[in-house]
Amino acid sequence: MKKTHFSETHTPDGFNPSTIDSRDSTQDKLVPIRAQNTGSELDHGLIAEIQANPTAIIHRANTLKNRRSVKSHWQTAWLLKAITLMDLTTLAGDDTPGRVTRLAAKAQSPVSMEILQKLKVEKCNLKVGAVCVYHEMIAPALDALKGSSIPIAAVSTGFPAGLNPFDLRLAEIKESVSLGAQEIDVVISRRHVLTENWEELYDEIKLFKEACNPAKLKVILATGELVTMRNIAKASMVAMMAGADFIKTSTGKEPVNATLPVSLVMIRAIRSYFELTGNRVGFKPAGGISKAKESLQYLMLIKEELGTKWLSPGLFRFGASSLLNDIERQLEHQATGRYSASHRHPQG
């Protein structure tokens, strides 16, 4: 019997796979949606059967870009949406409180009021999804974001390599949470994936999750170092079973960061996990996404493969630092009809 344990052993909420064919909205009635991922048992059988055909995945990712198009008002709306889904990020060795304060200011007013007025969206209270920093920068970020309701995400667990002593990694999470970080971006031990030690990976992430409470756990897979699509698909599934609220592609420090094909693999894992458990897990591509056009492609990918519901800050984020500037330029073009220049938009 193949794969049928999808329906046999994983129906904690009375979820019945035969209802997959109903539309997204119908599923909502059947499956209780939780704010956070409660996780599940590690299912070795399910992990072993995960397939991911790389060439077919690359083909889908490449053609999807040309299957959909958003123009004029729709493009404006989609670009604004992309801003609200952004983890505005600074993760550099030379970060200072001053740098973080600038970033926080940009997070609260990501696009100049003049452009928003021209686009007739000045009342939208536009802001980014979160600000993402190292632990040491949580305090200045908190100060600068006071009253804004923008959450602070802190990278943790010996980011980016994740090879610090395990107890220190757990302590780091706890410290960041106690300082006020509402989201913790952890890195996994890549060796557990490369040696296919799913038990260890599951246990590691489960402990991260416990340490993280009540903040959201965002698990960085560092896909560029996992190499194969199958590894990425399996690691995604293990991370979600262990309780990840978000799965995230990259630290931004690997040689290859977020790509559409890798994102597709992770997104499909999220979909399978949702069909299995009713838990909606978020997705965060990070690193290398710097063009407005690319951001639209990601949004299309999410809309097509997961549905419009996933296009919300609770379920999707871009990890990006220079993307915002390109989106601002495109928005100004939408507003004025003239192509824009970087220097016309306030720096973060």
Add this chain to the structure above:
Amino acid sequence: MNVMNIFESMDYGLSPESRTEADQWLENRGKKFGHYIAGAYRQSTKPNYFTTYNPATGEELAQIASGTKGDVDKAVDAAVKAQKKWNRIGGYQRAKYLYAIARSIQRHARFLAVLETLDNGKPIRETRDLDIPLVARHFYFHAGLAQLGDTELSDRIPHGVCGQIIPWNFPLLMLAWKVAPAIALGNTVVLKPSEHTPLSSLFFAEILSQVNLPAGVVNIVTGDGITGEHIVKHPDIHKIAFTGSTSVGKRIRHLTAKDNKSLTLELGGKSPFIVCSDADLDSAVEGIVDAIWLNQGEVCCAGSRLLVQESIADIFLAKVRKRMNDLRVGSPLDKSTDIGSIISKKQRNHISEMVALGKEEKGTVYQPQLPLPQNGFFYPPTLVTGLTPSSVLMREEIFGPVLVSMTFRTHREAISLANNSKYGLAASVWSENINMALEIAYELQCGVVWINSTNTFDAAAGFGGYKESGFGREGGWEGIDYYTKPKPPKLPVQARAKSRSKLVYEKEIPESLIDQTPKLYIGGRKVRPDGGYSLKVFNPQGEIVGTVGKGNRKDIRNAVEAARSASSWKQASAYNRSQILYFLAENLAMREKEFARRIELQTMCDSGEALHEVRTSIETLFYFASWADKFEGRIHQVAARKTVMSLNEPVGIVGVVCPNQYTLWGFVVMMAALVSMGNRCVVIPSETSPLSSTDFSQILDTSDIPAGVVNLITGYHDDLVKTLVEHEDIDAIWFAGCSTQNAMVNKMSVGNLKRIWLLENNLNCWYNQKSGYYKECLKHSVEIKNIWIPFGE
């Protein structure tokens, strides 16, 4: 539209491609088109116009001339006049024209995409990203082939004037598939686009004028099936290439039976899409989208027949249904449209009727609730599950966005279900197990197999079908053979006098003077003829030289069954086949004198001549033994991380009718070629001098050739040929019998569209392995299967 509302809904909105330039062009041409003949638009001889419509809106696009016989005659005249010079200017000169056409297609890429979408109703995404780039690619590839032909194909010559009839589903792409190889190799062309979609062909004519293609090299006559028939019947056209339905293909086979035109038919299909339990199911779902919802499913190689492994069927079908909900049916010019308009009301009604039939057949029909445009001929994506192999929907082509599905238990069963079809065009196989995927690909009877992919094309890889999906290949090196023929030898080989010996029915002659056992050779055994009669063989002076069994239709039936059972021959190693052919040669050599004497007795030829024929036969066996393990396929270079393995597969069971001259060699050359490539054959030996073939059965007996691979049925050709040619379980006929029967043989093959090769006129040129004709035998002994194998982890 309020941005904040869109921000909430995150809809795609409208994203229409502009049609201004296409409309402008139609306007400039007065929305009225004549034929393109001898390098210019011409008015019809009896002007009579029909309308081409935009199927997505119903609007009239232009008036198109309806081609009469006079128009076709003029076009053919122009093509005839142009052909000699066009061939003479050489490959490099022709390459420059083809290159210019390719470049010009690219320069007009978006215009052509829009025009095609307007006329056909398929989404702009497809014309823009698939059709038009592939058109340019095809002309580039054949520009190269034109030039290389001078050196690589020096033993072949063009057919002359080619008549080409193309369908409406990929109008310009099918034009490219037809025109590019034809003109690259020195032919000239009279082409008829479909009456539904003539516009891109007519713009293509303007491109030809722009690049100064010599007048008459390509002529385009518009019209419907009647115009097509004028082309098919025209005596000065030597080659017909047709893409379209199997029924029209059969009609063309019929119409061309008498004058024996070279034919390429690319016909219908019911291509299986096989999903194994270990497949990447999400990717396979997208494969289905590309397989059956590309071009509204109006694709000859559409993966229209889903075979899904029983253990995953529920999960997989649920995924397919969910995916269907997200397809967008709508304006073909909108960049976010997945499924455009069906070509015509008639076709849409046909689809509706088929789906209704599916319901009657107890199929479960799923259609997502998608908004369809009010005008035009739109039809929603449809999935019919729970069908069985006997359901009409599982067997007949629908040519619409309708996927029908069935389950299988094991991959072996998948193979057998997949092959349980009169068609054999393409297949798609989804499995992460390369052993299983390749086994399935190898066993499927079809011209193209896509592993973990679907509907991918490239000019370097041939395309074409098995069985009733037609014959001939388009694209790649393998496509060359269908637009050229072997060059006749410079010094004609001395023709030998035709045999004057004859066969007489036993009742009419006195009692036997020679005691011999008259038997047929079926399934490796000498068997008495079913009818229980025998025939005496006379030499030209009327002396009895032997007797043979008088075979009848039941003997043919038994022989075909024996051949069918000998299926393991296909699996025999090439080395094994080669050894057996060498062994046949060795055993024949041992009895050289006896065989020569028999030829002499039957034909009363000179004894030296007889011995020469035996020795030539031995050499021939050696020749095909040599090729048995060397006539190989190719690897096509199509794209990074994609290998296309082009295999030479045996055609299957071939009916062979031997000539009356060359009583031994005529049999040996055909049998040896076929056997060397793994075919089985049912042979009707020479009518007048059959004894050399029947003697040869003893050599077969002593040479380890498996039972049923070669079967011999002696008798009157009039009694036997019809049964043989009409037999539905025979894949091809090699006919070297009396040429007065050629037309009949062509006609009778229509039932299952078996491949017909008529050789009688060539035999004198052939009687020498250096003539190059032996190679022709090998080519006719194989079907080419292209297996696409994407790779990478």
